[in-house]
Amino acid sequence: MSLSGSSSAASxxxxxxxxxxxxxxxxxxxxxxxxxxxxxxxFTLGLEPVENDTPRPPFAPGQxxxxxxxxxxxxxxxxxxxxxxxxxxxVHTVRRAGVVTSAxxxxxxxxxxxxxxxxxxxxxxxxMRGRDLVFVAGGIGLAPLRPAIYHALAHRQDYGxxxxxxxxxxxxxxxxxxxxxxxxxxDGVESRLTVDHAGESWxxxxxxxxxxxxxxxxxxANAAALICGPEIMMRYTAMELRSRxxxxxxxxxxxxxxxxxxxxxxxxxxxxPEFLCKDGPVYRFDRIAFWFAQREV
Amino acid sequence: xxxxxxxxxxxxxxxxxxxxxDLRLVTGCAKNVRFDANAVLAKDGQAADEFFVIxxxxxAVGIASPQGGRLLIETLDAGEVVGWSWLFPPHVxxxxxxxxxxxxxxxxxxxxxxEKCDAEPRLGYDLMKRFSSVISKRLAATRLQLLDIYAGKxxxxxAISPT
Numbered sequence: 001m002s003l004s005g006s007s008s009a010a011s012x013x014x015x016x017x018x019x020x021x022x023x024x025x026x027x028x029x030x031x032x033x034x035x036x037x038x039x040x041x042x043f044t045l046g047l048e049p050v051e052n053d054t055p056r057p058p059f060a061p062g063q064x065x066x067x068x069x070x071x072x073x074x075x076x077x078x079x080x081x082x083x084x085x086x087x088x089x090x091v092h093t094v095r096r097a098g099v100v101t102s103a104x105x106x107x108x109x110x111x112x113x114x115x116x117x118x119x120x121x122x123x124x125x126x127x128m129r130g131r132d133l134v135f136v137a138g139g140i141g142l143a144p145l146r147p148a149i150y151h152a153l154a155h156r157q158d159y160g161x162x163x164x165x166x167x168x169x170x171x172x173x174x175x176x177x178x179x180x181x182x183x184x185x186x187d188g189v190e191s192r193l194t195v196d197h198a199g200e201s202w203x204x205x206x207x208x209x210x211x212x213x214x215x216x217x218x219x220x221a222n223a224a225a226l227i228c229g230p231e232i233m234m235r236y237t238a239m240e241l242r243s244r245x246x247x248x249x250x251x252x253x254x255x256x257x258x259x260x261x262x263x264x265x266x267x268x269x270x271x272x273p274e275f276l277c278k279d280g281p282v283y284r285f286d287r288i289a290f291w292f293a294q295r296e297v
Numbered sequence: 298x299x300x301x302x303x304x305x306x307x308x309x310x311x312x313x314x315x316x317x318x319d320l321r322l323v324t325g326c327a328k329n330v331r332f333d334a335n336a337v338l339a340k341d342g343q344a345a346d347e348f349f350v351i352x353x354x355x356x357a358v359g360i361a362s363p364q365g366g367r368l369l370i371e372t373l374d375a376g377e378v379v380g381w382s383w384l385f386p387p388h389v390x391x392x393x394x395x396x397x398x399x400x401x402x403x404x405x406x407x408x409x410x411x412e413k414c415d416a417e418p419r420l421g422y423d424l425m426k427r428f429s430s431v432i433s434k435r436l437a438a439t440r441l442q443l444l445d446i447y448a449g450k451x452x453x454x455x456a457i458s459p460t
Contacts, residue, residue, distance in 0.1 A: 138446060138447050139447030140447075167446075167447060168447060169445070169447050173447070194372075196370075196442045196445075196447075197368050197369060197370050197442075198368070198369045199362075199366060199367075199368065199369070200359070200366065200367050200369065200395070202369060203397055203398075204372075205355075205372045206357060206358075206369045206370060206371050206372045207370075207371045207372060207438055207442070208438050208441040208442055208446065210438070210441065211438055215374060215376075229446070229447065230446055230447060232444060232446050233446040233447065236441060236446070
């Protein structure tokens, strides 16, 4: 069966509907339950509803929220937590890069932020059932992939081998390193972490993440790949996957740009005819490959 | 003794498809060696009289760090080879090669191979093509490392956002 990648529902997670009268442009207040530093400039926020009887909204792996730091502005941030955890916090992993994300980084437990979402099309994990899954993450790209990894680990019987490959600049910039060790203890799971360069105490891989693809154990004829990272990294990763025998129809990427409204009104995230916030962010590679290769847009 | 190494070389991806006669010539220059983790197999500046065919374990390519110590820039696993300085004058290692884990390798005598390549240009051309392919792939990977691909365009939800 081919992967259409057009499914808007993913793996039983109900997607939100704004036809129930909720205004997708109005943020809901949430409170910071915890804050954890992941690396020097990456941190994780666990959010809980300000009103205790408000349930965490359902989300599907690959979706994002607009986080509003009061007085600073909004930023589109992928959800990095476990979609299967009942209740619990709404988890986002953020890299400090500008005014808004710096304001988010200064938040402490008990302080409030505004949340809109979740938005966007998720990874089509339902359609990927029965296949080997190859996750390839570059840098902070592991955060948007993590909910899909959690899902696949929680539904092992639905999938073949799970290959989780991630790259970072240096050991200091590795995300979720302890979870990597935990994942590879699971049956049928291969997880490898590589950095561009390292000191002698580093005992994992060194080199670009694309090189790990040639070494990974999966069946190219019956695999689906999920890639998240900077565009240049995703382009080379797709090339390497094709050299292993995957087709563009088996490769999925998350193609986010500068989301503003998140509901396809403003056009800030537009790439050719695509409103990435609504038509994406997850795309089957053949559907976006042309625009992906245009340097001018 | 070295005859027994021929099946090992035949199964190794680097030598895949090599003609029987050439493989026999190559086998005559091979030696089976083990190294413990942290062993230094080669040092920058030393004479490069061999290359290594990795059978088991991982090796790292290292370079002197400007901050002192050794910076690891690549790891290589079973199925790969390391070292091509034996092939090109002045036959001097450009990097350090360190065992990350206990490793089993075939050490290939560079002088022995050079003599055989000179005497049998077909073998020389075959080996040159195989090493060119390795060098080309490593060069492409190095270019990617230079691109600093994880920096990205600062526009990604999940925090690669300029905001």
